[in-house]
Amino acid sequence: MNFKQLQHAGAERLSRRDSLAGRLTRTLIVWVGGVWLLCVLGVVWYVDREINHNFDSELIEVSHRMFDMAVHELDKLQREHPDARSPLIAPPQLYPTDAVMYQVVNLHERVLLRSAEAPVSAFDVPLAPGFANTEQWRIYTVRHPTRELFLQVADPLDERRSALNRTLFGLIIPLGAVLPLLALVLRNVARSELRVLQQLAGEIEQRSGVDLRPIRLPGLPKELRSVADHVSLLLERLSQSLDVERALAANAAHELRTPLAAARLRLQTALEHDLKREDVQAALDALQMLGHRTEKLLQLSRAESGAALTRAPIDLVQLAGTVAQEFWQDPRVNERLSLKVPDSEPPIALGDVDALAIALRNLVENALRYGRGRVVIEVMAPCTLAVRDFGPGVNPEQLRTLQNRHVRHGSDRAGYGLGLSIVGTIVEKLGARLDLASPASGAATGFEARIVLRPA
Numbered sequence: 001m002n003f004k005q006l007q008h009a010g011a012e013r014l015s016r017r018d019s020l021a022g023r024l025t026r027t028l029i030v031w032v033g034g035v036w037l038l039c040v041l042g043v044v045w046y047v048d049r050e051i052n053h054n055f056d057s058e059l060i061e062v063s064h065r066m067f068d069m070a071v072h073e074l075d076k077l078q079r080e081h082p083d084a085r086s087p088l089i090a091p092p093q094l095y096p097t098d099a100v101m102y103q104v105v106n107l108h109e110r111v112l113l114r115s116a117e118a119p120v121s122a123f124d125v126p127l128a129p130g131f132a133n134t135e136q137w138r139i140y141t142v143r144h145p146t147r148e149l150f151l152q153v154a155d156p157l158d159e160r161r162s163a164l165n166r167t168l169f170g171l172i173i174p175l176g177a178v179l180p181l182l183a184l185v186l187r188n189v190a191r192s193e194l195r196v197l198q199q200l201a202g203e204i205e206q207r208s209g210v211d212l213r214p215i216r217l218p219g220l221p222k223e224l225r226s227v228a229d230h231v232s233l234l235l236e237r238l239s240q241s242l243d244v245e246r247a248l249a250a251n252a253a254h255e256l257r258t259p260l261a262a263a264r265l266r267l268q269t270a271l272e273h274d275l276k277r278e279d280v281q282a283a284l285d286a287l288q289m290l291g292h293r294t295e296k297l298l299q300l301s302r303a304e305s306g307a308a309l310t311r312a313p314i315d316l317v318q319l320a321g322t323v324a325q326e327f328w329q330d331p332r333v334n335e336r337l338s339l340k341v342p343d344s345e346p347p348i349a350l351g352d353v354d355a356l357a358i359a360l361r362n363l364v365e366n367a368l369r370y371g372r373g374r375v376v377i378e379v380m381a382p383c384t385l386a387v388r389d390f391g392p393g394v395n396p397e398q399l400r401t402l403q404n405r406h407v408r409h410g411s412d413r414a415g416y417g418l419g420l421s422i423v424g425t426i427v428e429k430l431g432a433r434l435d436l437a438s439p440a441s442g443a444a445t446g447f448e449a450r451i452v453l454r455p456a
């Protein structure tokens with residue numbers, strides 16, 4: 001195996017080790033094993049208490065049951081062996097395997113009687129009623145109610161340790177046997193449940209600049225469904241941004257071609273005729289048209305992107321007055337443009353003040369350019385901005401196509417094209433409504449545009 005093969009194999013092992021399924025399996029095994037061990041320790045602690053309690057209860061019961069028999073046996077053996085110096089040994093018990101180890105001692109801690117299984121010397125514990133421990137024995141001492149005698153019953157501690165160890169091993173050994181099987185099961189379950197995540201990753205990987213379709217994967221769990229929804233929203237926003245860029249490029253190619261050609265032709269003509277004033281002025285007019293078109297394209301691009309459109313309360317009277325004041329600064333417009341506002345409280349609408357100012361400005365520009373007469377800006381309750389002129393207007397067929405981009409009905413082919421398209425896009429982004437009518441309301445001719453907004 002060469003170096004590249006070794007490197008590839010190492011990368012595959014690293015990939016498997018770093019996979020989410022592997023991490024999940026290892027984490028679950030560690031937690032399951034840890035919780036199991038904690039449970040084992042708790043069970044061992046509880047069993048140890050129960051074992052000690054049961055054994056101690058047996059010692060107490062046996063000592064009270066055997067004391068009278070042991071004293072009776074002591075009196076009998078003392079009568080048979082009155083000169084005995086060493087401790088007397090009780091007869092063998094009926095069941096040697098369950099024999100009780102005990103000693104009968106006096107106040108001077110001298111062993112008077114012991115069972116055959118008990119040690120020869122006295123237990124090294126205080127001669128007082130109750131429990132005491134040595135290294136090998138758990139001893140319970142009880143005093144005779146009428147005689148100066150003590151009975152000490154012993155239980156080997158090894159039996160208690162052995163019972164506790166059996167319980168401990170009985171819980172730990174299954175853990176060691178089950179953990180590998182549990183790891184295998186958890187790995188398979190994790191891979192099966194995470195397969196849908198791989199499908200989601202595959203769907204996201206397929207998306208590109210030419211494929212921004214929303215992600216549609218049925219059966220996704222709640223958490224992954226939220227991820228898919230957010231990715232789909234992101235793709236939708238990217239698609240909108242790309243559409244705006246494409247539309248800006250297409251609009252620029254369509255709208256700027258004629259002004260650029262006109263400016264180039266006028267300048268070339270001016271150079272050929274020694275820069276005559278009328279030729280230079282024509283070139284300036286063409287450049288002014290180019291700047292105007294460029295401004296409209298930027299407005300349209302901003303409107304289509306919906307960038308920074310807010311939803312705030314707007315005083316429509318103040319907005320209309322600000323826009324009208326901009327036009328009144330031109331003496332040629334001052335006499336033609338008038339503003340009409342309601343006598344009651346000014347309407348308050350919900351929208352973006354800059355975007356609405358752009359929309360209203362475009363409506364006024366169109367009315368001034370194509371109305372050829374008086375133009376009125378009117379603020380109406382509840383939340384409506386209206387711009388009307390009293391020019392020739394448009395016919396019903398033309399009215400249906402006015403909001404289409406690049407469509408012009410003027411004799412100079414300047415038309416309403418981009419202006420109304422900008423207004424329509426802004427109104428749509430703000431959730432409002434644009435109504436067009438020809439003739440204007442209350443007149444036999446003219447054109448009227450209304451922006452109907454939502455109250456704040």
